[in-house]
Amino acid sequence: MEGMAEHTQLIDAIDIRTTIRAYDPDKIEDDQARQLSMTLDAVNMLADLNIQLVRNQPKVFAEANASGHYTNAANYLAIVGPRNDDEARERGGFYAERVVLAATLYGLGTGWVVGSWDKAEAARHCRVTNSQEIYAGVVIGHPQNHLTYTAKKFEELTEIQRTHRPTKSFEELTRTMSDEARAAAPQWFRDGMAAVAKAPSARNTQPILFSWDPETGTVVASIDPELDGPYALNDLGIAKLHFQLGAGTGEWGWGNGAMFIKK
Missing domain, CATH: 3.40.109.10 (NADH Oxidase)
Incomplete structure (x- = not known):
């Protein structure tokens, strides 16, 4: 390629x-x-x-x-x-x-x-x-x-990825956060969420919500109770990986509602 x-x-x-x-x-x-x-x-x-x-x-x-x-x-x-x-x-x-x-x-x-x-x-x-x-x-x-x-160039493939399906917005994926917290969120959190938006999920439901706590600097990932289902835990793992790769160094705990500690 x-x-x-x-x-x-x-x-x-x-x-x-x-x-x-x-x-x-x-x-x-x-x-x-x-x-x-x-x-x-x-x-x-x-x-x-x-x-x-x-x-x-x-x-x-x-x-x-x-x-x-x-x-x-x-x-x-x-x-x-x-x-x-x-x-x-x-x-x-x-x-x-x-x-x-x-x-x-x-x-x-x-x-x-x-x-x-x-x-x-x-x-x-x-x-x-x-x-x-x-x-x-x-x-x-x-x-x-x-x-x-x-044979396509990397830039062509990224454009295909960007336009191939609709995705939830930053605000939708972080709807448990306040507007003030979103405005104060560090760039590494935004980078992590940009990677989450590109993550696959069962039936493209994107059922995982993320929140950053400005007091502790930690991130929590949880399954949206409105979209919970038999593949939600699988989707939780996928979304956590995408976030971790996008955010850079850091590590997740396992489980619904577990925290990500930025290193």
């Missing part, structure tokens, strides 16, 4: 990542699969999860491909972790999105999967023990007309 050598950080991936629904039929090459596997090994060690890459299983997406929701979807990441573990679900969103951003830098297209796959069929092709479950999935592959796509 032209210009990608200068844009190898995950924050740059945030600026060009879009949800891809149409894929070329070309298989993910072994070299790219090895790159992804190395990324997965490192991420799984950090996350204490078992996120897996599964290739060449179009049956998993047969209905979605037939309906036109996807085109040529055949590969996926299965986010696997312990059953009934809310923190693990959140970690799944956080760390699997790191893999998504890495895949973006490799020139691959991705899209978080909510209901548009056969989850039982997906489970047949990966390792899920009796004490584990699949939290969610990510379809992955070469974007349609990918040779044209990868």
